[in-house]
Amino acid sequence: xxxxxxxxxxxxxLRDALDSCAQRQRQLERSLRVxxxxxxxxEPAETPVPEPTPGPETDEKVPSSAFTACSPSPQDxxxxxxxxxxxxxxxxxxxxxxxxxGDKDPSVKxxxxxxxxxxxxxxxxxASGWTGSHASETKPPRGxxxxxxxxxxxxxxxxxxxxxxxxxxxxxxxxxxxxxHRSQQIVPLAAPQAREVFTLKDKGILLQLPMAFRKAAxxxxxxxxxxxxxxxxxxxxxxxxxxxxxxxxxxxTSGWPSSRLSPAEVEAEVGRLRKACSLLRLRMGKELTxxxxxxxxxxxxxxxxxGLQALVGQCLHRLQELRTAVVEQQLGPWPEGRLPRAxxxxxxxxxxxxxxxxxxxxxxxxxxxxxxxxxxxxxxxxQIHLEKVLMAELLPLVREQEPxxxxxxxxxxxxxxxxxxxxxxxxxxxxxDEPAD
Amino acid sequence: xxxxxxxxxxxxxxxxxxxxxxxxLTRTLPTGPSPETFRRAKFDRPEAAPAxxxxxxxxxxxMPADGASPSLALEAQARSVKAALRFQGYPRRALAQLPxxxxxxxxxxxxxxxxxxxxxxxxxxxxxxxxxxLGDEMPVCECESLASPGPAVxxxxxDGCVDTRHLQWLxxxxxxxxxxxxxxxxxxxxxxxxxHSYTRGCHSDRSLGHLSVTETELLRDPEGGQQDTVLGxxxxxxxxxxxxxxxxxxxxxxxxxxxxxxxALQEELQAAVEPRRAAWEARVGGHGPEWSASRxxxxxxxxxxxxxxxxxxxxxxxxxxxxxxxxxVRTEAGAPEGRGLQATEVIEVLRSREACLEVVLGQLxxxxxxxxxxxVGTLPGLIWIPPPGR
Numbered sequence: 001x002x003x004x005x006x007x008x009x010x011x012x013x014l015r016d017a018l019d020s021c022a023q024r025q026r027q028l029e030r031s032l033r034v035x036x037x038x039x040x041x042x043e044p045a046e047t048p049v050p051e052p053t054p055g056p057e058t059d060e061k062v063p064s065s066a067f068t069a070c071s072p073s074p075q076d077x078x079x080x081x082x083x084x085x086x087x088x089x090x091x092x093x094x095x096x097x098x099x100x101x102g103d104k105d106p107s108v109k110x111x112x113x114x115x116x117x118x119x120x121x122x123x124x125x126x127a128s129g130w131t132g133s134h135a136s137e138t139k140p141p142r143g144x145x146x147x148x149x150x151x152x153x154x155x156x157x158x159x160x161x162x163x164x165x166x167x168x169x170x171x172x173x174x175x176x177x178x179x180x181h182r183s184q185q186i187v188p189l190a191a192p193q194a195r196e197v198f199t200l201k202d203k204g205i206l207l208q209l210p211m212a213f214r215k216a217a218x219x220x221x222x223x224x225x226x227x228x229x230x231x232x233x234x235x236x237x238x239x240x241x242x243x244x245x246x247x248x249x250x251x252x253t254s255g256w257p258s259s260r261l262s263p264a265e266v267e268a269e270v271g272r273l274r275k276a277c278s279l280l281r282l283r284m285g286k287e288l289t290x291x292x293x294x295x296x297x298x299x300x301x302x303x304x305x306x307g308l309q310a311l312v313g314q315c316l317h318r319l320q321e322l323r324t325a326v327v328e329q330q331l332g333p334w335p336e337g338r339l340p341r342a343x344x345x346x347x348x349x350x351x352x353x354x355x356x357x358x359x360x361x362x363x364x365x366x367x368x369x370x371x372x373x374x375x376x377x378x379x380x381x382x383q384i385h386l387e388k389v390l391m392a393e394l395l396p397l398v399r400e401q402e403p404x405x406x407x408x409x410x411x412x413x414x415x416x417x418x419x420x421x422x423x424x425x426x427x428x429x430x431x432x433d434e435p436a437d
Numbered sequence: 438x439x440x441x442x443x444x445x446x447x448x449x450x451x452x453x454x455x456x457x458x459x460x461x462l463t464r465t466l467p468t469g470p471s472p473e474t475f476r477r478a479k480f481d482r483p484e485a486a487p488a489x490x491x492x493x494x495x496x497x498x499x500m501p502a503d504g505a506s507p508s509l510a511l512e513a514q515a516r517s518v519k520a521a522l523r524f525q526g527y528p529r530r531a532l533a534q535l536p537x538x539x540x541x542x543x544x545x546x547x548x549x550x551x552x553x554x555x556x557x558x559x560x561x562x563x564x565x566x567x568x569x570x571l572g573d574e575m576p577v578c579e580c581e582s583l584a585s586p587g588p589a590v591x592x593x594x595x596d597g598c599v600d601t602r603h604l605q606w607l608x609x610x611x612x613x614x615x616x617x618x619x620x621x622x623x624x625x626x627x628x629x630x631x632x633h634s635y636t637r638g639c640h641s642d643r644s645l646g647h648l649s650v651t652e653t654e655l656l657r658d659p660e661g662g663q664q665d666t667v668l669g670x671x672x673x674x675x676x677x678x679x680x681x682x683x684x685x686x687x688x689x690x691x692x693x694x695x696x697x698x699x700x701a702l703q704e705e706l707q708a709a710v711e712p713r714r715a716a717w718e719a720r721v722g723g724h725g726p727e728w729s730a731s732r733x734x735x736x737x738x739x740x741x742x743x744x745x746x747x748x749x750x751x752x753x754x755x756x757x758x759x760x761x762x763x764x765x766v767r768t769e770a771g772a773p774e775g776r777g778l779q780a781t782e783v784i785e786v787l788r789s790r791e792a793c794l795e796v797v798l799g800q801l802x803x804x805x806x807x808x809x810x811x812x813v814g815t816l817p818g819l820i821w822i823p824p825p826g827r
Contacts, residue, residue, distance in 0.1 A: 007599040014607040021614040028621045031650075035628035038653050200653070204635030207648065207656050214641040217571070227561065243555040250552055254528035262526020267691075274695045276750040278797055281702055283746060285800060288709060295720070296735065302713045303739040309706045311743060316699050319692065326689060358644070358777025359575055359763035364630030366780050367765070371575070371622050373787035379615050380794035386608075387801045388694070395808060404816055412813055414601035419805035423608035425824035432818040 006393050013389050017382055041197035261325045269322060273315050280308055280315075383422065390418055465560055467495035467567070478543030489546035490515045490539040496553065496563065497521040515539040522549055525556075565761075572649045572764030573629055577783055633767040644776055645766055 002010070209217075261269075287305055292298035361367045394415045401408050409429055417426045459472045470488050477485035494514040498521065509517070515537050522532060527549060535542035553559050629650065636648040648656075763778055813819060 001598045001600050002604075004598050007597065010604060011599055011607070014604065014611065017611055018607065018614060021611065021618060025614065025618055025621065028618065028625055032621060032625050032628070034654065035625060035632060035650055038632055038650065038657060039628060042657055200632060200635045204632075204653075205638055207636055207639045207653070209639070209641055209648070209652060209656070210659070213655065217642070246551065246555050250548070251528050254530065260526065263524045264526060270692050270695055272750050273699070274691070276747075277695060277698045277702060279746060279749055281800065282793060282796060284702070284706060284709070285796065296731065298713075299717065299732065300735050300739060302710070302717055303736060304742065305706060305710045305713065307739055307743045309703065309710055311747065312699055312703045312706060316696065316703065319696050319699065323692060323696075326692065356570070356572060356574065356762065356764045358766045359577065359780060359783065360766050360768045360777050361780035362768055364627055366784070367630055367767075368623050368626040370780050370784055370787070371626050372619060373784060373791060374575075375615070375619055375622055377787055377790050377794060380791065380798060384794060384798050384801065387798065387805075388698075390604075391801065391805060392694075395805070398809065398812055409813075409819075411601070412809060414605070416805075416809050418601065418604060418608070420802045420809070421824060422612075422802075423605045424612075427824050428822040429813075430820040430822065432820060 002397065006397065010390065010393055013386060017386060020382075039200055041199050043197055260328065261322070263326075263329060266322050266325060266329075269318070273319060276311075276315050280312055284308055387419065394419065465563065466492060467563065468492050475547070478547045481541075481544040483541055483543070485543040486541050486546070487511055487539050489543050489550070490518055493518045493522075493546055493549060496550070496559065511539040512537055518546075525553075527552060569651075570762075571651050572645075572766075573633075573651070574762035575765055576762040577778065629765065630767065633765070637767070645764075647767060649764070 001007075284305065287301050287308075290297075290301060292301050361370065398408075398412055398415055401411070413426060413429055417423055456472070459475055463469055463472055463475075468488070468491050470492050474485050474488045478489050490511060491514060494509075494517060497518060515535075519532060519535075519537075529545070529548065531545050532542070532549060535545060632650055632653060633647045636653060637646060639648050640646055640652070766777065768776075810821065813821060
């Protein structure tokens, strides 16, 4: 058994690690639910997917509203109205398009869709060819609905909401009667299973972002660009001098010497020095394992090692300075203790002033590799941190214990497993006894 | 544009500019205090103080705006604001002397706000934090690795002594969680890939080409009542580590850790250098002038080498590591480059980082191995059989 304070610290560290994993898992699962839902057929779920029970941590927000089934008729009717209006507009626009011979709207498919009934089949084929097979997802179309499909696709393309019109099954069947611009057939008010479901796989290419959204998005990026350009042109402006003047005044009225480092700066620098330590250690390892073949290489190795030694000395010196700075800070009038840890979010800094940069990937495989590597790096970082903590706690225990009997050996074996094998494997210790005669 | 205005600011302009500026501020700042609040705070009226404390709390803690974080009492917020300002190096003592209950201090808090705005791109950061992320974003830096997820809840069992077996069990549990995480992550990437390719050509912005999950969600459920699905959609990785002000100070402990590590490193280097230097000195002698020229050349080369190494930690990395999440965009292989960061590049960097970290971990484990062998080796009559697979 380990002593109480040691136990407490180690268990706390391991629990921290477990919790941060759990948090990532929760976030991933949220994203997974959303993505899966998008890839299923787009109709309101009659039976909402059961929500996995959230963990004991209370900051989980349960997106239960994501799975509410479609609401009863009043909303249906309202949506139907909206749908009707949009379809009417689509008809008008559609006429306009076919007259104008097509515009450079992103869906050049509108052109092909507008062409002739003959393309209906090809559209469907194209959609299915694109995605492989769709048979499993949509019901086999019946003859009459074949002609209805392109019109519906068209209307869907224009729709802001791709809510399945068939959701208004109850008394709102007029939605299906729309294609007045071309096929004059009256679509039979189909029985429920004739519903045509929308799947991203088949018809995703037909989606289009609503105009209002597009306008807002482009305005947004214009404004960010403006903001970024004014920011970069700010240097030397009257505003900057005024700011500096103000900051200086604040500093002088405080009564403290202006060279004080803030705790944030100290922490940042300690972080850099920690990184320095690991880089220096890595470099040392490289030099020590290298095999010098001639005097030049030998000399170079020696010089490098001595150089590394000097750098380590510099880092230690700097840490000493930081230590005194920290002590000075403690003497201030501020309340002791609790300081925030990560006070600047990732993404802070002047770089945030533009629309998010792009990360281009070319295949799912590539994306998966990228994500897997990120996780692996995060995991290794965590493992290294835990290793250091375990070393700091457990090695002294092994060193201190004098009695070298079986309990100590058991401890050694356990510590070895934890520190050298990540807790996965164990070694065997055999004691050589005198052979019994 | 870069217009450099050198003319003096007209006082009349300035007088007009102030109310405008305050109006903009009230719209931009998180809790949206009214201009009247600012005015009252300027005169240090007590009724303005709580609003200012809350405002500073929102400004200083990078919490997501979706209200997922538990709301704290005014007193807790006030204490947290003081701590955060201290952390950033706020120079005035008067702030520390304000009562914790948040009943006073409007004027001082106004000064603090001004200080924050003057020091850095605070407004832009606030805007960037609260902006709606439309794309499927993936961070490209490592900042999120070790953040504590929430308030450090001391669990009940931790109060007693535990056995090493409990630790082993916890580590096994951790390994399992990572495996599960990896599997979920792969699935999510596969789904993302599908959504991106199914919506190819749909985006009005040509450079993006396809829709993101958020945008597709928008089309599926335009009613928008499901705020949480929009915000909960992707990114595949966590956006920001959750920050709650109760996390205890880590600074001093970390400093000591680093000092110890560097000291250990120093000892090892000394042990490596001394014999080599001695051996070298013994060999030197009796060489001609070309000797010293080559020596100088080597010295210079090593010096530059080490300077480059130093840059690696002082400037934060080799290639200018961008610090913000990037939007994932699926392209055809061989598409024109220059639009953004290529996944292949990031993969390269990550692989080398991975290799680096594996070496470090291996070194640490090796150190432990040696230490334990040394301690056990003092005992005669023991055979130490390492586990298979090593």
